Amino acid sequence: MPKPANFGKKTVEIVAPKDGEIQVKNEWMSVDPYMRGRMYDRESYVPPFQIGETMQGGAVGRVAASAHPDYKEGDLVSSMMGWRTAWVGKPEAAMVQKLPDVGLPESAFLGVAGMPGLTAYAGLLRVAELKEGDVVFVSGAAGAVGSTVVQIAKNKGCTVIGSAGGPDKCAFVKSLGADHVIDYKKAGGFAGLVKALKEASPKGIDVYFDNVGGDHLTAAIEVARPMARMALCGMIAQYNETGTPVGPHNIIMAVGKQLKLQGFIVSTHADMQPAFFADMAKWIPAGKMKFEQTVMEGIDKAPEAFMGLFTGANTGKMLVKLT
Amino acid sequence: MPKPANFGKKTVEIVAPKDGEIQVKNEWMSVDPYMRGRMYDRESYVPPFQIGETMQGGAVGRVAASAHPDYKEGDLVSSMMGWRTAWVGKPEAAMVQKLPDVGLPESAFLGVAGMPGLTAYAGLLRVAELKEGDVVFVSGAAGAVGSTVVQIAKNKGCTVIGSAGGPDKCAFVKSLGADHVIDYKKAGGFAGLVKALKEASPKGIDVYFDNVGGDHLTAAIEVARPMARMALCGMIAQYNETGTPVGPHNIIMAVGKQLKLQGFIVSTHADMQPAFFADMAKWIPAGKMKFEQTVMEGIDKAPEAFMGLFTGANTGKMLVKLT
Numbered sequence: 204m205p206k207p208a209n210f211g212k213k214t215v216e217i218v219a220p221k222d223g224e225i226q227v228k229n230e231w232m233s234v235d236p237y238m239r240g241r242m243y244d245r246e247s248y249v250p251p252f253q254i255g256e257t258m259q260g261g262a263v264g265r266v267a268a269s270a271h272p273d274y275k276e277g278d279l280v281s282s283m284m285g286w287r288t289a290w291v292g293k294p295e296a297a298m299v300q301k302l303p304d305v306g307l308p309e310s311a312f313l314g315v316a317g318m319p320g321l322t323a324y325a326g327l328l329r330v331a332e333l334k335e336g337d338v339v340f341v342s343g344a345a346g347a348v349g350s351t352v353v354q355i356a357k358n359k360g361c362t363v364i365g366s367a368g369g370p371d372k373c374a375f376v377k378s379l380g381a382d383h384v385i386d387y388k389k390a391g392g393f394a395g396l397v398k399a400l401k402e403a404s405p406k407g408i409d410v411y412f413d414n415v416g417g418d419h420l421t422a423a424i425e426v427a428r429p430m431a432r433m434a435l436c437g438m439i440a441q442y443n444e445t446g447t448p449v450g451p452h453n454i455i456m457a458v459g460k461q462l463k464l465q466g467f468i469v470s471t472h473a474d475m476q477p478a479f480f481a482d483m484a485k486w487i488p489a490g491k492m493k494f495e496q497t498v499m500e501g502i503d504k505a506p507e508a509f510m511g512l513f514t515g516a517n518t519g520k521m522l523v524k525l526t
Numbered sequence: 527m528p529k530p531a532n533f534g535k536k537t538v539e540i541v542a543p544k545d546g547e548i549q550v551k552n553e554w555m556s557v558d559p560y561m562r563g564r565m566y567d568r569e570s571y572v573p574p575f576q577i578g579e580t581m582q583g584g585a586v587g588r589v590a591a592s593a594h595p596d597y598k599e600g601d602l603v604s605s606m607m608g609w610r611t612a613w614v615g616k617p618e619a620a621m622v623q624k625l626p627d628v629g630l631p632e633s634a635f636l637g638v639a640g641m642p643g644l645t646a647y648a649g650l651l652r653v654a655e656l657k658e659g660d661v662v663f664v665s666g667a668a669g670a671v672g673s674t675v676v677q678i679a680k681n682k683g684c685t686v687i688g689s690a691g692g693p694d695k696c697a698f699v700k701s702l703g704a705d706h707v708i709d710y711k712k713a714g715g716f717a718g719l720v721k722a723l724k725e726a727s728p729k730g731i732d733v734y735f736d737n738v739g740g741d742h743l744t745a746a747i748e749v750a751r752p753m754a755r756m757a758l759c760g761m762i763a764q765y766n767e768t769g770t771p772v773g774p775h776n777i778i779m780a781v782g783k784q785l786k787l788q789g790f791i792v793s794t795h796a797d798m799q800p801a802f803f804a805d806m807a808k809w810i811p812a813g814k815m816k817f818e819q820t821v822m823e824g825i826d827k828a829p830e831a832f833m834g835l836f837t838g839a840n841t842g843k844m845l846v847k848l849t
Contacts, residue, residue: 416778438778450773455739455761457789464787466780 204513205239210506213257217289220270224293225280229264232285232502232523233313234509260285263302263312264525279304281312288502288525300476305484314520315351315494316483318469323351323412324479325472326434327359330465331410335360338404340423343414344381345372347520348436352412353379354492358482361410364403366396366419379493387419396422412436421451427462435466495519527836528562533829536580540612543593547616548603552587555608555825555846556636557832583608586625586635587848602627604635611825611848623799628807637843638674638817639806641792646674646735647802648795649757650682653788654733658683661727663746666737667704668695670843671759675735676702677815681805684733687726689719689742702816710742719745735759744774750785758789818842 220226238260241252252258262285266278271294274280279302284290290297302312314320326348327333339356343349344365356363357380365381367373373384383403390399396418400408409431411423416438423433457464486492497517499508501524508516508523543549561583564575575581585608589601594617597603602625607613613620625635637643649671650656662679666672667688679686680703688704690696696707706726713722719741723731732754734746739761746756780787809815820840822831824847831839831846 420777421773435777435781437781447775448778450744450775450777452770452773454743454758454773454777455771457787458758458760459789459791461789461791461794463789464780466782466784466786468782468784471784 205242205506205510207506207510212503218291220268220291222270224291225266225271225274225299226268226289226291227264227280227282227284227299228267228289228526229262229285229287230524230526231263231310231313232287232505232525233261233317234505234512234521234523235260235318236512238509239513258286259283261313261318262287262525263309264289274299274301279309279312281317286502286505303477303480303484305480307484307487310496310498310522310524311483311487311494313522314347314496315487315492316480319347319520320351320483321472321476321479322348322436322469323355324482325469325475326412326436326467327352327355327410329472329475330434330467331412331432333359333361333410336362337409338362338364338407338428339410339412340364340366340400340404340408340426341412341414342366342387342419343437344376344379344384346414349412349414350376350379350494350519351492353381354486355482356410357381358486358491362404364400364408366390366415393418393421393425397425400426407431410434413438417449421453424451424453424456424462427456427460429460431460431462433462433464435464496522498522498524500524528565528829528833530829530833535826541614543591543614545593547614548589548594548597548622549591549612549614550587550603550605550607550622551590551612551849552585552608552610553847553849554586554633554636555610555828555848556584556640557828557835557844557846558583558641559835561832562836581609582606584636584641585610585848586632586640587612597622597624602632602635604640609825609828623796626800626803626807628803630807630810633819633821633845633847634806634810634817636845637670637819638810638815639803642670642843643674643806644795644799644802645671645759645792646678647805648792648798649735649759649790650675650678650733652795652798653757653790654735654755656682656684656733660684660732661687661730661751662733662735663687663689663723663727663731663749664735664737665689665710665742666760667699667702667707669737672735672737673699673702673817673842674815676704677809678805679733680704681809681814685727687723687731689713689738716741716744716748720748723749730754733757736761740772744776747774747776747779747785750779750783752783754783754785756785756787758787819845821845821847823847 280299282297282299284297339361341352345367363381364383365376366385366387368388373386376384385399390396407426407428411433413435414437496519567574604623606621662684664675668690686704687706688699689708689710691711696709699707708722713719730749730751734756736758737760819842828846
């Protein structure tokens with residue numbers, strides 16, 4: 204568990220942008236659970252954070268000065284240059300994206316209209332090839348990604364079964380429009396999940412969005428209909444495994460039922476962002492995409508906000524407001 | 527194990543085709559291991575055989591009389607009306623396909639240019655999205671499907687690692703052009719397979735064609751490169767499991783490596799047949815698609831040919847010549 208003493212603050216002079224660079228004043232920054240994973244010195248799909256270097260993370264801000272032909276003062280941009288109040292650099296190196304003026308609150312671009320939202324969108328629509336009328340099962344349905352999955356699937360005309368742990372989270376998932384909610388703590392393991400899924404949808408499921416792995420994945424394979432698609436987004440049930448995890452014993456069903464199980468990472472699907480923004484700009488003002496956020500004020504609160512992720516200090520997306 | 531007494535022969539009058547029907551004289555029929563599976567009374571993707579009804583199976587023959595506008599006398603056709611010397615009926619109900627005159631031996635349409643061949647072709651090219659330069663791993667590489675997978679992958683400019691059991695089968699796989707052959711009986715389980723795969727391809731694999739399941743699948747996941755694709759065709763290691771099979775314990779790797787695992791059945795990909803025939807008609811005469819077959823003569827030998835599948839009586843595809 205990270206401690207306040209693990210964090211430091213440094214003040215540096217902000218310089219004018221050189222040719223091809225922009226200067227950005229951040230307005231919001233994100234803290235996310237995945238950042239804890241980047242504090243391990245191990246091989247992964249993103250390199251670990253380096254001690255003494257500034258933390259990276261999602262941020263939204265406005266261009267304050269530009270020496271880049273594609274950007275002008277006042278442009279709203281997202282970047283991976285979080286944990287800073289301002290920065291100067293080449294937009295390409297900072298993974299900058301210009302954000303559309305579609306009437307969304309700026310902070311939404313770090314949550315429901317940002318990376319967690321795009322994860323849900325790309326996973327459902329591309330990886331799981333969602334079709335109208337599908338029966339969709341999503342685990343971790345009360346989380347940032349899962350709660351967006353529930354609502355996208357409902358907006359696309361699907362039947363949704365969400366699983367979450369405990370009555371409060373289950374009530375939240377129900378409030379998002381899920382047709383059936385399974386409290387996995389009450390269901391009790393593989394057999395209980397299969398029973399609950401069969402009660403919710405006797406004919407089986409067409410899509411499974413996996414945030415959890417373990418028994419949830421095995422149960423999804425068990426009740427999958429022929430040609431079902433499974434988007435594997437995370438397997439939180441296995442993150443803290445110390446022994447050898449147990450794989451899905453019924454994987455052979457994938458042959459006869461012609462199932463597709465596909466893992467994915469959101470950055471691979473960045474090309475879907477324009478369509479994603481357009482849909483979010485329709486859904487959010489229409490009340491068809493609810494989201495919650497917890498806001499802390501000022502860069503000095505960033506470590507507290509981050510550590511609060513692991514003590515349940517947040518409801519919905521945890522954010523730091525920088526201006 | 528089926529016994530001769532389980533089979534019977536019946537002679538019926540062959541009638542002239544009515545409107546929309548054709549009369550076909552079969553020249554070759556196929557016996558296949560999957561037919562044993564259809565002798566169990568259980569739910570599957572094809573219904574079980576019925577006692578007293580004629581067995582179904584692949585056959586190749588020529589139209590002897592036609593009352594269907596799309597067929598004329600002499601047309602070469604495949605159908606699922608095997609275990610018969612002749613038949614009359616609607617071609618649509620018999621899954622009839624007109625076979626192209628591309629210079630292939632007729633019997634090849636029941637093997638390398640038939641269902642096992644199309645299984646290899648569709649699994650590699652569509653399900654596993656084969657690209658030139660891929661490192662391809664195939665298990666069961668000495669079998670009817672696996673040996674075709676090896677050769678298609680080589681013809682498409684890939685590096686091929688095949689696994690098979692015992693020195694004779696391994697030598698056969700090597701003779702087909704595989705770059706590396708793993709004797710899984712010598713490798714000894716998951717760790718041994720991983721070691722052998724890493725020796726064959728230190729950078730990992732891009733495609734896995736699974737005929738076996740079990741440790742082979744788990745090892746393939748372990749050494750898969752990012753974005754690798756796995757076509758799940760059969761899991762023979764699990765067919766005779768009596769207890770609960772063991773699933774791949776490392777399935778979580780599918781997320782970070784963005785793996786795709788997809789089961790398939792050949793009939794779903796029947797639309798690929800024209801391209802498949804065209805490629806086979808190029809490869810077979812050029813010596814780039816070797817195949818072996820064992821032929822028994824006459825319909826009376828059909829039970830013996832079928833039972834011989836389970837005693838190793840065949841090298842390559844087992845066929846019955848009917849004329």
